[in-house]
Amino acid sequence: MGENMASRSVATGRARGDPANSESAQQLVQAAIDLMRERDTLDVSFVDIAERAGHPQGLIGYYFGNKQGLLVAALERSIARALAQLESLLAADYDPVEKMRMHLNGIAEAYYRFPFFNRLLQAMVRDGSPEYAARLTQRLIQPMMDAQAAIIDAGVAQGVFRPVDKKLFYFATVGAADGLNAARFILGGALGQEIDAESSKRNAAAIIDFFLAGLMSRD
Template structure:
């Protein structure tokens, strides 16, 4: 028992982090499975094999746990976007990869967008601003930078980046927040891997064609037609 203390006796810090992460993962799994944010502390505790006192210990209350879950999930998306921005590939390719990453994140964590909105709605004005400053603003600023790059490179049409933020999130996200319609309206019980890939491809295709600068040939044709009209 003497030779490998780190295996047989994990440090308290390690145990602590594990329970905390298991609680987050339990909330994440339940939100995904049940397609709702309406969970009780008892449900979350049971799934994580912990009692509700642990939730209170680590997060204060359910809202605290939700903010921590948002932090965990948003972190990932933001890091992905910042990594993309630092790469030396063209802005259209960056946007394509960003959409791809966002769509794949939604497949794993279809609740993220709703979680953000619910957390914001349930917080005080002050706390709300704090959450937005931590998660959402850095993301929208990175996003604006990506758009600016694309417009500057002549790859994207001049577009309002604030509008475009909502349009991009919406075109990627609606399938996930409205997925109760898949079995009820469309008789799709389970999205298989090939459907998933086709959905990702179609979303990226539509969005990229939608924001692309009108090709020079078409723009020239139009200005010639206008000139001929005069």
């Protein structure tokens, strides 16, 4: 594979390589993730990503077609571990209350580790191509919604949870998990409080207490 082929991919906007089987492609994805996390912005350039990864920027076009393709890969990589853990949680022999507790803690932890995630997901679904929007909905959003709904349904069936609007509950929990990270400049600049592992744990505990209290059956 030469740089000329990579350059042609940038021009056409079509990926020609297989990023899943390329160490170079995965290094580019990780570089994009690291830069967005460190700078707390979605505005990272091909030049910066390629420089951080140590590869020619033409490889981004070769493996991902364009920046949208790279950012979709960054989203999928960021949430991959959380989705795998969620699948294991659903299969585990825990009661619905404990499953929801662990699930909410996992959401808070994921948003602390990847504070750009919700902003990037919203931007890609809103501004990306219909193909990318459908892909992200199918691979990232729907599995999370379905898993959370399954936990709620199990709790309702056992009489420990009350029926709720599951879609609204999902977006409320995601918003709460993202809220602390979205306010990092207010916390840091105006209030002098940095978001660290300890504050993230307190945020997770507050989310768990708040949403579990709202879910519990009142009978």
